Amino acid sequence: MIIETSSNCNSRENQAASLSEDELRSLSTSGFVALSAISTTAEVAEIRRIFADLVARRVGEKEGRLFDNMESETRPDGRRSIQLTNPSKYQTWLLDTLYVRNATRIAHQVLSPKSSLTFDFVLLKPAGVGAGTPWHQDEAYLDPKFDHSTLTFWMPLQDVASSDGCMAYLPGSHLRGVLEHRSVHGDRHAHAFECATAVPQEELVVCPLPAGGCAIHGQRTLHTSTNNTSSVDRYAYILTFGIAPVLSKNPRKAPWLEQRRSKESFFRLLFRKVQRIRSSATSMYRVYLKRRLNVISGNHS
Ligand SMILES: O=C(O)CCC(=O)C(=O)O
Structure with missing residues (x-):
């Protein structure tokens, strides 16, 4: 059964920024929670205007921050899923928004x-x-190699339902550990990964939201989004919060990352990592550096 969460969406008329007991329970039992408002109509309209302008001017393209995250050699029909990484570098006002303040408090x-x-x-x-x-x-x-602790906020900049590219989740999946993933379309050059384990479609929960609503999920919650078959461009502004990762006592294996790494140049890899996690522990970078130097010198240990 596909459950729509609109009736569970908790209203936040005054955009007060902490989760209720029910919302916290939903996050810990299901791995996600949907809020009907985390920002204001005016702020959402301004953020959308800024993003439309940045994308139209192809800001970030040369630096590798603007790209199609689903493009691959087998599916070269790009511009179907356009990602702009760290837009707040180009428009620092984004960091002063009610959205970021509320998300920070949560x-x-x-x-x-x-x-x-x-x-x-x-x-x-x-x-x-x-x-x-x-x-x-x-x-x-x-x-x-690291233990991570992150929380992601997903805010649509227009109303979204199944036909507009809304989010869908598999409740309880955050308790299953990190599952096997692979490169999308079997192409190591593609940015996106997909879970290699089949997701029971009857258990997924689709999450329609109004513009300025928010879906919040943890780092292990299985999630997807629907195709946008509507006549409106779908924008989502996504924030990831975290605490500094610590070197793991039980490091996982992630061959999908290794396979992609082996195809990338050292400098491109390092640039991407620095882009992705601005404030990670310096120990992480020491490990990246050591690993790549080992690869370059032929020592693959
Ligand atoms: O916006 C989407 O289509 C998916 C976003 C996503 O995967 C995420 O926020 O972690």
Whole structure:
């Protein structure tokens, strides 16, 4: 059965920024929670205007921050899922928004008062052709040598339902550990990963939201988004908060990351990592550096 969450969407008329007991329970039992408002109509309209302008001017393209995250050699029909990484670098006002303030307060409540914004990005799924994001866990993108603790906020900049590229979740999946992933379309050059385990469609929960609403999920919650078949471009502004990762006592294996790494140049890899996690522990970078130097010198240990 596909359950729509609109009736569970908790209203936040005054955009007060902490989760209720029910919302906290939903996050810990289901791995996600939907809020009907985290920003204001005026703020959402301004953020949308800024993103439309940045994308139209192809800001960030040369630096590799603007790209189609689903494009691959087998599916070269790009511009169906356009990602702009760290838009707040180009428009610092984004960091002063009510959205970021509210999300920060919620992250402090849920993760730790020491948590901070580590990464922001926009995903544009163009009208009529926008490709849904494949099922994945966010932790599949993170370095398996470290223990991570992150929380992601997903705010649509227009109303979204199944036909507009809304989010869908598999409740309880955050308790299953990090699952096997692979490159989308079997192409290691593609940015996106997909979960290699089949997701029971009858258990997924689709999450329609009004503009300025918010879906919040943890790093292991399996999630996807639907195709945008509507006549309106779908924008979502996504914030990831985290605490500094710590070297894991039980490091995971993530062959999908290794396979992609082996195809990338050292400098491109390092640039991407620095882009993705601005405020990670310096120890992480020491490990990246050591690993790549080993690869270059032929020592693959
Ligand atoms: O916007 C989407 O299509 C998916 C976003 C996503 O995967 C995320 O926020 O972690």
